[in-house]
Amino acid sequence: MARTQGSHSDITGPRIRKAALALFARHGYAAVSMRQIAFEVGVQAGALYNYTPDKQSLLYRLMHEHMQDLLSAYDELEQSADASQALRQFVGFHIRFHLERPDEVFIAYMELRNLTPENFSEIEALRRKYEDTLEAILSRGQEGGVFDIADTKIATLAVIAMLNGVMTWYRAGGRLSLDEVEQVYWDIVRRSVSA
Amino acid sequence: MARTQGSHSDITGPRIRKAALALFARHGYAAVSMRQIAFEVGVQAGALYNYTPDKQSLLYRLMHEHMQDLLSAYDELEQSADASQALRQFVGFHIRFHLERPDEVFIAYMELRNLTPENFSEIEALRRKYEDTLEAILSRGQEGGVFDIADTKIATLAVIAMLNGVMTWYRAGGRLSLDEVEQVYWDIVRRSVSA
DNA sequence: GTTCTATCTGAACAAACGTTCAGATACGGT
């Protein structure tokens, strides 16, 4: 008989979040039931409530942790003083970080509307914080004369949107390697902002 | 007493689709019930089934009609033989067409996963058809030497992703007019592909 | 003015939903 009760599973919590992540990404938050998540973990639905107060918090935590990871990972990079170098760095970082976490990324921007207003505000603030790091690079280059950008706010959003597009088609082992993808996108981005 | 029955309402069908469109866009397909849609129309849930065999078909039809509209609207444009002109035309068309239909656009690419496999294939084929029109322009310009593009397939997806980003932030009456938005994006696109 | 029929109501269906909780269980500490 498999061990089913009593053991203080330090691993059940992570397993729940992992299962929820995969299911939310594939079917969408609203379309996934607590019972499906529980089944994936190999547990009854009631047991989930030892690890989350409710379904909404499960979603919020996934998104919050992802945004925190994103920001702290970028912070750990030592940014080049040269704006052009910094931009190249950003492009590479963004592509690699996001391609490594397709499920988190998908959720973090498809399930925003399923957050409560308060939760939404917090996630949105983190996202803007990330966007601001890119805009800072663009503004710096603009002032330094290495970039020629009509509107840095729009350019920021345009670049991020473009880079995010990678995730809709990139597949490991496909026609292009990660390095090639990075190179191609850097080519496009560089020229779209260069003086 | 309001007229509630018997009248062959040629308008109920469109009203159902309109309500479904708005609700799906705001809350997501899975989170919207047939009763909510019916309430919005001012009718009982059962009446919806005079106009759609099921909820899934309602979603599919909305997406299919949108993609058809997109393709036929673009076909009606007389495309310039000059690749650069054609690209500019595409950018303007894409931005305007999509900004005029925020709900349809939102659904057409957020609810793909809620389609049955067969329905998904059909919508996906239409989307690829649209993307191919852009790639044709880029390839033409590449061969003619007016563009310098490393990979036209990626460039196609990158441009469309970038343009789609407009819808996440543009609001009528905001800081920029539609003409200005179009101009800024054309600037970015032009430079990202120019020789 | 009667009949016909498309349209809608209102109730019903089984299934699934998120969440709660008393009770069973098995491990860690003693």
Next chain:
DNA sequence: ACCGTATCTGAACGTTTGTTCAGATAGAAC
């Protein structure tokens, strides 16, 4: 060997879900 407690089960709760359908109704056709 025993206890204490964290963990999980299993059943239950009240709602809501998509969908069906017999019957009511009102406009169209004659």
